[in-house]
Amino acid sequence: MRLLIRNANLFDTSSLSFGGTTSLLAEDGLIKSHGETGAADIEIDARGAFMMPGFIDGHVHFRLATLDFNKLARWSEVEFGLAMGRLAEETVARGFTTVRDLGGDVEGLMRAIRTGMTRGPRIVRAGRMLTQTGGHGDVESGPRAVPTCACEMRHTAFGIVADGVEAVRKAARHNLRDGSDFLKIHVSGGVASPSDPLESVQYTPEEIATAVEEARHRQTYVAAHAYSPESIQMAVENGVHTIEHGNLIDKVSAAAVKAHNAVLVPTLATYEAMDVFGEKLGLPQSNRDKNKTVLEAGLGSLEVAREADVVMGWGTDLIGETQNRQAREFAIRAEVETGEEILHAMYNVNPSLCHLEGKIGTLATGAFADIVLTDVNPLENISALAEPDALSHVIMDGKVVRCP
Numbered sequence: 099m100r101l102l103i104r105n106a107n108l109f110d111t112s113s114l115s116f117g118g119t120t121s122l123l124a125e126d127g128l129i130k131s132h133g134e135t136g137a138a139d140i141e142i143d144a145r146g147a148f149m150m151p152g153f154i155d156g157h158v159h160f161r162l163a164t165l166d167f168n169k170l171a172r173w174s175e176v177e178f179g180l181a182m183g184r185l186a187e188e189t190v191a192r193g194f195t196t197v198r199d200l201g202g203d204v205e206g207l208m209r210a211i212r213t214g215m216t217r218g219p220r221i222v223r224a225g226r227m228l229t230q231t232g233g234h235g236d237v238e239s240g241p242r243a244v245p246t247c248a249c250e251m252r253h254t255a256f257g258i259v260a261d262g263v264e265a266v267r268k269a270a271r272h273n274l275r276d277g278s279d280f281l282k283i284h285v286s287g288g289v290a291s292p293s294d295p296l297e298s299v300q301y302t303p304e305e306i307a308t309a310v311e312e313a314r315h316r317q318t319y320v321a322a323h324a325y326s327p328e329s330i331q332m333a334v335e336n337g338v339h340t341i342e343h344g345n346l347i348d349k350v351s352a353a354a355v356k357a358h359n360a361v362l363v364p365t366l367a368t369y370e371a372m373d374v375f376g377e378k379l380g381l382p383q384s385n386r387d388k389n390k391t392v393l394e395a396g397l398g399s400l401e402v403a404r405e406a407d408v409v410m411g412w413g414t415d416l417i418g419e420t421q422n423r424q425a426r427e428f429a430i431r432a433e434v435e436t437g438e439e440i441l442h443a444m445y446n447v448n449p450s451l452c453h454l455e456g457k458i459g460t461l462a463t464g465a466f467a468d469i470v471l472t473d474v475n476p477l478e479n480i481s482a483l484a485e486p487d488a489l490s491h492v493i494m495d496g497k498v499v500r501c502p
Contacts, residue, residue, distance in 0.1 A: 100125045101496045102138035106149035106471065111445040111460050114438045116477070119146060124467035127495035131463060140498065142491060144471050151459050152195030152468030152494060154448040155424060157342055157365050157413025160185055160221075161202025161256055162290070164418035165372070166380035170237075175206075178255070182207045185421055186218025192424055195468035195494040196220040196458045198413070198451055200321060200342060201227035201235065201282045203255045217499065220466075222452040224321060225278035227257035228269050228309060233300040234288035234323055235259070266305045270312035279453060280318045283309050283338075286329035289372065289388045290417065296388045297346075299329045303336045310337030318453070321363075325392060327351035334358040340411070340451060345369075345392040345399045352406035361447060362408050364400060365415035367427040369393035372420070379419055400434040411451055412444040425488065429481040437480035467496035 101124040107116045123130045123138065163181035164170060173181075186207060189197065197219045204223050211218040229235025235257035251269065252259040260269040270281055285301050287294040294300070306322070313320045319339035324330045330341050330351040340361045341347075347355075347362070355362055372381060372389045381389075403410055414427050431440050445459035452458065457466050471491040474482040482488055492500035 099140070099496060100138040101140045101142070101467065101493065101498075102134075102136070103142045103144055103149065103469065103471075104135065105146055106144035107146060108132065108461055109148065109150045111151060111441070114441055114477075116148060116475075122149065122461065122469070124469075124493075124496040127467055127497075129461060129463055129465050129467050142471075142498075142501075144491075147471045147473055147490060148475055149461065150470050150472070150476070151445060151461055151465070152470055152492070153193045153424075154412065154444050154452070154459055155189075155194045155197045155414055156363050156411040156444075156448045156451055157200050157415045158189070158197045158421070159202055159415065159417060160199055160204050160207055162417045164379075165376065165420060166418070167290070167382070168380065179206060179210075181418075183210060183216040183218070185418075186211060186216055188422060189424070190217055190219045190494055191492060191500050192422070193470040193489050193492045193500075194219055194424060195466075195492070196222070196448075196452060196454065198448070199223040200323075200413075200415070201225075201257060205277070219494070220458070222279045222454070223277075224280055224282035225273040225276055226253060226255075226269075227323075228260055228266060228273070228281065228283045229257050230284070230300050230305075231259055231261050232293055233259070234284040234286070234291045234294055236293065237291060263304050263308045266301075266308045267312060270309050274312065274316050274318075281309055281313045281320045282323070282342075283320060284323045285333045285338075286323065286325045287388075288323060288325070289369070289385055289392060296391060297326050299326065299332065303332060306333060306336040306338060330355065334360040342413070343392070343415070344403070345395045347399050347402050349402060349406065352402050352408055355403075355408050356406050360409075361411055361451065362403050363411040363413045363451070364396070364403075364431070365413045365427075366396040366400075366430045367423055368415040368417065368420065369396055370426065370430065371416055371423050375420055396430075397434050400431065404434070404439075409447060410443050411447040412440065425484040428476075429484040432481045437477045440480055441476060467493060469493040
């Protein structure tokens with residue numbers, strides 16, 4: 099199938115500038131050429147609109163399909179499937195054509211998207227999160243029997259509880275065997291988990307290095323959930339490539355991230371959403387209290403990272419019902435960063451984290467035909483991309499997902 103878009107102002111993600119009005123021809127899901135006006139199965143007159151690559155969210159969780167954690171503990175796979183399918187459809191309709199899923203079993207969702215049972219974005223996944231007993235990924239609440247040996251492992255659809263070097267190695271190998279594109283570990287406490295203080299440090303240098311070694315053997319990397327300066331520094335010094343969140347980062351830990359060529363992926367939209375909607379959607383008070391701490395530190399973490407020249411990606415980490423606020427990340431980050439910096443994070447950094455350089459985040463020939471059209475000039479007012487009607491068209495793999 100051939101798709102022709104005429105009269106569009108094309109965004110060049112290498113120069114972070116608009117190059118003027120042109121046309122774009124896509125065939126069989128890939129961008130074929132620019133400037134042509136030949137025959138096509140579908141033609142769109144952009145009428146001078148700004149044409150950009152499909153958006154890339156570098157931190158999502160489709161498995162966290164509701165902010166009501168009691169429901170998460172009780173849902174059947176059928177209920178999860180229905181909720182996750184709906185979230186996937188809504189995600190791509192908002193213009194996010196590729197996402198990086200940071201933890202949870204999404205194999206069934208990916209298969210459903212591939213076979214056409216539901217519509218959704220391209221998913222690059224970590225699979226089940228790796229966590230220590232009592233860590234951020236240990237989501238089973240209440241008392242548990244004492245393990246019969248130190249190497250005993252537990253798992254849910256969200257994560258694997260693995261303590262000690264050999265258990266971490268086994269869990270990492272299991273995820274990679276099951277198709278994980280990279281690994282996710284937790285090295286500090288978190289907002290959404292029930293039993294760990296936010297400032298707690300999780301895993302040891304040896305455990306972290308083991309996960310990194312196993313990832314390296316498969317030509318991939320480790321991402322780490324981390325808030326505190328100590329946990330951030332420990333992670334990057336032992337080979338972790340991406341720090342997810344990083345809200346409590348300080349100058350010393352930011353310098354460590356920079357020195358080890360690691361990447362920070364801020365996710366500020368989720369803290370705003372949990373603050374606004376958490377109580378209404380059933381988020382417990384203890385979790386809301388932890389959220390307040392990282393919410394208040396969010397913009398400051400961007401400033402610290404910018405001053406240290408840390409490379410930053412673009413993510414949201416929104417949970418369940420709040421995932422409709424993905425585009426809010428544009429407006430929140432605009433309080434500290436320029437439009438060029440924000441678009442660089444999405445279009446130049448995120449593709450490498452997804453192992454899809456040259457295929458996403460660009461409108462160059464040979465890339466996936468993932469395209470959004472908008473009347474908003476993001477270089478002048480990127481915050482306007484957060485408005486519900488900011489996009490007129492969304493196209494993924496050369497197929498129209500959303501149009502007027």
